Amino acid sequence: MVGRTPKGVDITRAMELGKMKHEVAFACVERELGPEFADHLTREPRYGKNPDTGRYSLSEQWDDSLVPDIVLHLVRNANRIQFIYDFLFPCTSKSKSNPLGVDARNLSTKQTKYTPLGGNQKPALVTPQLGISR
Template structure:
């Protein structure tokens, strides 16, 4: 029986689905991580140049300067403000560098909430008590099936720049331990301009 155009199209579509990989292999993950480090360094450099001039960066006094207060009255320091700016530049870089190559395998700032019935975490719109990593690599079009998880961190003061991870990796633990309940996030990583990927 000869194939009709509809049958041929259906077979081609099925082949396309079968060749769409579920997850990234180790070489592809390494490519992604190289881009994340590049983007963190670019963001750090570009924001410092824009805010302070060519070749300049904030000193400790500037990093600790109070620039406002949040809704609860807590101090917002310049280091936090700069960190927010650098995150935005880094995110734009990641979208530019990875958006075409791995569009179905990463999500920026997905929000995970605890399921009352199972106690596990899944994608949610609820803000209360949710976890929001900066970037998640995941199975194709499924951010609930995490492959790798990353947070950007932009140290500001001289001591934090010289030792971004803190004594015995304290900063990494503080920033990444909150993700230990997320299924598949056994190797969360911190991305800093100084050290690149740290686990």
């Protein structure tokens, strides 16, 4: 344990390293895509489910919300999702050698999680070992 959140939840070394790796990945995406796609790219948007329609949209709702790492969308409209990307930085040697998990379970879990948001393709998992996986 390297610390605690304001709510008292333990922060592990793996969690802290993952946070640091995400910051580097976000900086890279913003540097490479930001100049041309600034109006099409949103970092960690939060989508909540509308109880009346059952559809997801941008929200400030924290409970039961979905927060993909990167969303590419129509100009200045993060509700019109084109592509979803979620980063995964495996820590153990076993997970590094197979970042998608046994039977691609990590990939399948992320795709199932974010599919309700829509998009032009299946949500993608981005790992240092394999790049973009769908």
